[in-house]
Amino acid sequence: MINIKLLKGDALTLLKDVGSKSVDLIFADPPYNLSGENYLTCKSGKIAVCDKGSWDQIENIHEFNSKWVEECIRVLKDGGTIWISGTLHNHPSIGVILKKLKLWIINDIIWFKPNAPPLMQKNRFVPSTELIWIASKSKKYYFNYEIAKRISNGKQMRNLWIISAERHITSHPTEKPEKLLERIVLIGSKEGDTILDPFMGSGTTGVVAKRLKRNFIGIEIADTYFEMAKKRIDSTHLELNLGNFLENIKDSKSVQLNLDSKKNKKNVYIEPNSCIPRSEPHPPAP
Ligand SMILES: C[S@@+](CC[C@H](N)C(=O)[O-])C[C@H]1O[C@@H](n2cnc3c(N)ncnc32)[C@H](O)[C@@H]1O
Numbered sequence: 001m002i003n004i005k006l007l008k009g010d011a012l013t014l015l016k017d018v019g020s021k022s023v024d025l026i027f028a029d030p031p032y033n034l035s036g037e038n039y040l041t042c043k044s045g046k047i048a049v050c051d052k053g054s055w056d057q058i059e060n061i062h063e064f065n066s067k068w069v070e071e072c073i074r075v076l077k078d079g080g081t082i083w084i085s086g087t088l089h090n091h092p093s094i095g096v097i098l099k100k101l102k103l104w105i106i107n108d109i110i111w112f113k114p115n116a117p118p119l120m121q122k123n124r125f126v127p128s129t130e131l132i133w134i135a136s137k138s139k140k141y142y143f144n145y146e147i148a149k150r151i152s153n154g155k156q157m158r159n160l161w162i163i164s165a166e167r168h169i170t171s172h173p174t175e176k177p178e179k180l181l182e183r184i185v186l187i188g189s190k191e192g193d194t195i196l197d198p199f200m201g202s203g204t205t206g207v208v209a210k211r212l213k214r215n216f217i218g219i220e221i222a223d224t225y226f227e228m229a230k231k232r233i234d235s236t237h238l239e240l241n242l243g244n245f246l247e248n249i250k251d252s253k254s255v256q257l258n259l260d261s262k263k264n265k266k267n268v269y270i271e272p273n274s275c276i277p278r279s280e281p282h283p284p285a286p
Helices: 011-017 061-075 091-100 145-151 178-188 204-211 223-234 242-249 262-266
Strands: 004-008 023-028 036-043 046-050 076-086 104-112 129-136 160-162 194-197 215-220
Touching (some): 004 204, 004 223, 011 061, 011 215, 023 061, 023 178, 076 091, 076 178, 091 104, 091 129, 145 178, 178 242, 194 204, 204 215, 204 223, 215 223
Parallel strands (some): 004 215, 023 194
Antiparallel strands (some): 036 046
16 A cells, blocks of 8 residues: 655655654755746747746755755665755755765766757857766665666666656646656665655656555645646556566667757757856857
């Protein structure tokens, strides 16, 4: 019997109600703090100010990160792992906090999105990656090496994950692909384990946790996203055949860094998490 607990409100407060050392796996996709006048993105082919929502504009992001990461570490079991996604806007802060809390940093996953949209400015590289920190409280943590290898077609899985950003299933501006969460849940937990997502958004982690028969605790502050996640998770069915499921999510043998393939061009990500700092154009060469 799977237990799904969805909590509406501020993670900084609600995490305090979660028992110490009660969670096996945490996936956190926190505000990256990339919205606002200082960050630009591309909308309908035009440069626009990046605006994911007011939840993504935090005055003291490092203080905010310290508070929720500390609470997450309190609720994490000794043999559990925490996975935290980010971009350059936020991952240095998270890295410093993980070090300060003396956590064991297991890996940094580089999630490469082959279908990231081109950049309109000509003064930097095209942002096409996100980074996921993986850390634990001790050096003895759960990690399903065999499943990772199976997904990787019998080869050791590398820390470069090539997963296209998908068109949104929901209207949430930063919905993560289920494919990304499927790997994390399968490699970082077992059936019957408890998974926590303190920034649930549209509920992607909950959908995958339920499908793969894990218990789930999800926290979301915004009413609309909370209802969206609840509906999505409620209508998710349990996966009855794990063997078939694993076959279907295996890396395609042809996965390659082919940025120009026609297939990639068809599926351009609309508004990515790749807002970039506003900057002056480089002066023309003399
Ligand atoms: C980056 S999004 C998560 C997206 C999610 N991974 C998905 O696949 O849909 C972050 C979410 O955290 C929520 N949020 C922001 N601050 C919060 C807080 N203090 N407590 C709980 N939720 C918060 C936002 O409303 C937003 O939906």
